[in-house]
Amino acid sequence: MRIASFNINGIKARLPRLIEWLEETRPSVACLQEIKTMDEGFPAEEFEKIGYQAIWHGQKSFNGVAILADGTKPVEIKRGLGIDGPKDGEGEQARYLEAEVNGVRICNLYLPNGNPHPGPKFDYKLAWMEKLRSRMKEIWAEEVPAVVLGDYNVIPEDKDVWSPKAMASDALMQPESRDAYKRMLADGWTDAIDTLNPRGGVWTYWDYQAGAWQRDHGFRIDHLLLSPELADRMTAAGVDKEYRGREKASDHTPVWVEIAD
DNA sequence: ATGGCGTAGTACCTACGA
Numbered sequence: 001m002r003i004a005s006f007n008i009n010g011i012k013a014r015l016p017r018l019i020e021w022l023e024e025t026r027p028s029v030a031c032l033q034e035i036k037t038m039d040e041g042f043p044a045e046e047f048e049k050i051g052y053q054a055i056w057h058g059q060k061s062f063n064g065v066a067i068l069a070d071g072t073k074p075v076e077i078k079r080g081l082g083i084d085g086p087k088d089g090e091g092e093q094a095r096y097l098e099a100e101v102n103g104v105r106i107c108n109l110y111l112p113n114g115n116p117h118p119g120p121k122f123d124y125k126l127a128w129m130e131k132l133r134s135r136m137k138e139i140w141a142e143e144v145p146a147v148v149l150g151d152y153n154v155i156p157e158d159k160d161v162w163s164p165k166a167m168a169s170d171a172l173m174q175p176e177s178r179d180a181y182k183r184m185l186a187d188g189w190t191d192a193i194d195t196l197n198p199r200g201g202v203w204t205y206w207d208y209q210a211g212a213w214q215r216d217h218g219f220r221i222d223h224l225l226l227s228p229e230l231a232d233r234m235t236a237a238g239v240d241k242e243y244r245g246r247e248k249a250s251d252h253t254p255v256w257v258e259i260a261d
Numbered sequence: 262a263t264g265g266c267g268t269a270g271t272a273c274c275t276a277c278g279a
Contacts (some may be wrong), residue, residue, distance in 0.1 A: 006277085009267075009268065009271070009278085010268050012268090012269085012275085013268060013269085014268095029275095034268090034278085036268065037269090060269090060270080060277085061269050061270060061277085062268095062269080062277065062278090092278090094274085095272065113277085113278060113279055114279095115277095115278080115279065142278065150264085153278095153279075167279090171279080172279065206277075207266075207278095207279065208265090208266035208267055209264080209265050209266045209279095210264075210265050210266085212266095212267080219279090221279080251266085251267080251278090251279080
C-alpha cells in the first residue's frame with residue numbers, strides 16, 4: 001500500500017490538481033494539510049466520485065487536515081492533541097487527525113510554522129512538538145503499525161535545504177526545532193525519505209516567491225515517520241516532484257511511502 | 262540590496278504562511 005502526504009494550501013483552490021494527483025498516483029491513503037476550510041466546506045462528494053472516502057478536521061481560513069482512503073472509510077481515533085493556539089482564548093487549531101485504515105495507524109499532522117523566531121509562535125511550535133512526541137510514545141506502546149506524517153515545518157539537517165545560510169534565521173531551522181525532531185528519531189521512529197536518501201538534496205517545498213521553483217531553491221519539511229512494525233515493510237519512498245511545476249500548484253509536493261502487504 | 266507569491270475572508274485591504 002502507498003501512504004501519501006500532501007500540503008495542498010487550500011482545498012478549494014487546489015481541487016482540480018488534487019483530484020488529478022489522486023487519479024494518477026492512486027495512493028491507498030492520502031493525508032492532506034492546510035485544507036483552509038470549515039468542516040461544512042469540505043468537498044467529500046468530489047472524492048467519493050473517484051472512490052475515496054474521507055474524514056476531516058477543519059477550521060475557518062487556516063490550517064485544517066483530512067485523511068482520504070481508497071475504497072474504505074478511515075476509522076477516526078483522535079482529533080486534536082489538546083493544545084491551545086498562541087493567542088489568548090483562541091482555543092485549539094485544526095492540526096491533528098488520527099485514524100486507522102486497513103490495520104495501519106495513520107497520524108496526520110500540520111505542525112505550527114513557528115515564525116517569527118523568537119516569539120510566542122515559536123514557543124507554541126516547540127510546545128506542540130512535545131505534545132506530539134508524547135502522543136507518539138503512547139502509540140509506540142500500542143505496538144501497532146503506525147505512520148506519523150505530514151507537514152512538520154522542520155528542516156532536519158543542512159543537507160535538507162538549498163542554502164542553510166539563507167534560511168538560518170527561520171524557525172524551520174532553529175536548533176530547538178531540530179532537536180525536537182531528532183528526539184522523535186531517537187525514540188526509534190524511522191524517517192522514510194531520509195533513510196532511502198541519506199545524502200539529502202531532496203526537497204518537498206519551494207516558495208512561490210523569488211523564482212524558487214525555477215532556481216530549485218527548496219527544502220524538505222514534509223516527513224513520514226514509521227514505527228518499527230512499518231519500517232520493516234517499507235519498499236520505497238519518494239516525492240511527486242513534477243506536481244510542483246503544474247498550473248495552480250501548491251507550494252508543497254506530495255510525499256509518499258510504499259509498504260509491503 | 263531589495264523584493265519578488267498565493268490563499269482566504271468580507272475585501273479593495275489584512276492575516277498568514279515558510
